[in-house]
Amino acid sequence: MKTFIVIAAFNEEKKIGKVLDSLLAEKCGNIVVVDDGSADNTAKIAESKKVHVLKHSLNRGQGAALKTGIDYALQEGADIIVTYDADGQFLPEDIEKVVAPVKRKEADIVLGSRFLGKAVNMPFSKKIVLKLGVLVVLLLYRIKITDSQSGFRALSRKAAEKIKLTTDRMEHASEFFWEIMRNRLKYKEVPITVIYDDYSISKGQKWTKSIELGLKMLFRRFLM
């Protein structure tokens, strides 16, 4: 089975090299980096590794970049697509864990959960926001999960073809749930480890953004 790991990267020159090296060492599949209009050397560093690099000429947001990577992977004949973060918060050895249920055809989409697994050094405020997100997802989409904003996922080819991501910015994580509900996809959560350091915390979303996100989800659910 052909596995593609899709990474959206925006101004990640400090981490992207290490992240790609760790993935290449794991030999878990083809790697697609979508440079989302970075102003730094992200694309150059990625191009020096044995990975596919696609470049957005304008910054369009993480959701948009992932979709570009997913479209490309599908065109290259991917059977399984993994979405992965560029900031070094995930462990490459967890890829096998998220991919396994798709390979066994137990699920169309597998979500990595830091709450089933381990969240190292997670700030308390982050925990509260994520838990609220879980509640919102349950109320809006009737989907019971433990981690609403995980960027670590595995999609079967079928799921990747069906899922339509239209929101460009950060809402894409919740849009996945909307798409799971709409397409009646089989989903599963598996434990993963997420490591927080100063870098990933500074790159993460502010909690005020999360409120905006919640409102947008409501709007989308009931008005669109």
Place this chain on the structure above:
Amino acid sequence: MITTIQIIVLVFVVFAASRVILRAKDKKISVTELFFWLAVWAGLTGVVFFPELTAPAAAFLGVGRGIDVIIYMSIGLLFYLIFRLYVKIEELQQDVTAVVRKEAIDRKKKK
């Protein structure tokens, strides 16, 4: 007897209408939009100078004063226009993303 508010509104309407005409001259808005906006500003002038014009509408709708009808309708129209703008901007954003995506994938494939 001309009141202060009538002067203020008149000055504003002249300004707003001049902008509309300039935009139309530059072909930034269509002829239909030109007439729509001119009608909006002309309507506002009419209502401010002849408030009694709104009385039949108020009586028909069961709202106390004519001016209230205008205010309710204006707020409704404003919300609708903002919604339309929101949708339009969202569509534009998605179009831009689609172009950027296609370009990124095509460029990769050419190599």
